Amino acid sequence: MLEKLAEFQYKYAGLIFLLTLLFTVSVGFGIQNLRLQTDLNKELPQNLNVIKLQNKASDLFGGADSVMLLIKLNKNCNTEGIKDIRDPKIIKMIISLANKAKEEPSVNSVQSVGSFFVSPENIPENTEAVKMILSKIPDSETFFNKDYSATLMVVSADLGGSEEKIKKFVSRIHEDIESIEKPACIDINITGNPPIRKVLMQMLRHDMVYTMLLAGIIIFILLVFLKKSVIKALFVFTPLVLGLTWTLGLMGWLEIPLSIATVGISAMILGLGTEYGIFLVERYEEERKNKDQKASLITALPSVGSGIIGSGTTTIVGFLALLLAAMPMIQHLGETLALGIFCILFATIVVAPAVIICGERITQGIRKHEKKN
Structure with missing residues (x-):
């Protein structure tokens, strides 16, 4: 199945890349709907008798x-x-x-x-x-x-x-x-x-942007250092950016709020999802030494794709287990991390190969143009 997917990605790399951009833009609009949950009472178990009594008192006497x-x-x-x-x-x-x-x-x-x-x-x-x-x-x-x-x-x-x-x-x-x-x-x-x-809202916004940018910059610098190439680092980093954008956008569309527990998910998702792209790019580069683009992709994706899917799936299941927790804030943490890993996993398996092919084609085209001149 992954071999057929690799053939499709090679043949329609440009189309996949274009559709990905359109999908990212449409989902990304959901980020503006992303809301912050600063009411700590909403993060407490609502089925406890003491919480039920408090809510009832608020309804009777006006919260x-x-x-x-x-x-x-x-x-x-x-x-x-x-x-x-x-x-x-x-x-x-x-x-x-x-x-x-x-x-x-x-x-x-x-x-x-x-x-x-x-x-x-x-x-x-x-x-x-x-x-x-x-x-x-x-x-x-x-x-x-x-x-x-x-x-x-x-x-x-009120x-x-x-x-x-x-x-x-x-x-x-x-x-x-x-x-x-x-x-x-x-x-x-x-x-x-x-x-x-109000102060919590300001802090949550600041912490979310700060941790996301800091994690993204550090990870990208490390990728450039490890791959010794900005282009190759982008091959790994692009699925992370796409997956993170989809995660935040879907949270906005699905009305999943950001809270004290989930404000750091951006940095966590970037850190957890980096290895998927590294495995794929490394395997592709090994095959590329002796094969053309198509053969390299058809060999690389099936060989590491199943392992990436297995690793990502177990991680998602582990985070979904947090939905069984009594505290809503822990439940939200589990569902947002599971959603984030799924988005990055999907971006790595489906989109990253097309990005690699398009990136190589563009690079080769630039080199040919430079040689002619």
């Missing part, structure tokens, strides 16, 4: 994402000014910020010390009067730290699982903070589940 704003005095500020976070100017600022936050459609509630005064008109003109009012309100001290240098505002919102919604919501909160008038030496810091998820 909310909380953003916490820490408003504090800047102790490094040299300006002589506010010494107590209960200063009327700060309370007015807190009310103004709370009103801004409430204008956001997804916000359910805002809790802060400003809630005790309702509007800026109800705030006394001096700090001592504010202290007196707060002392008469039960549990008002829970909004402050021990030395009254900081207070907390909690903004609750953002669902949309990473884009979370990103926009956190950005709007930052805009609200920038838009209000703040007294001197006051810092406002933001934290909570949505801001953390």
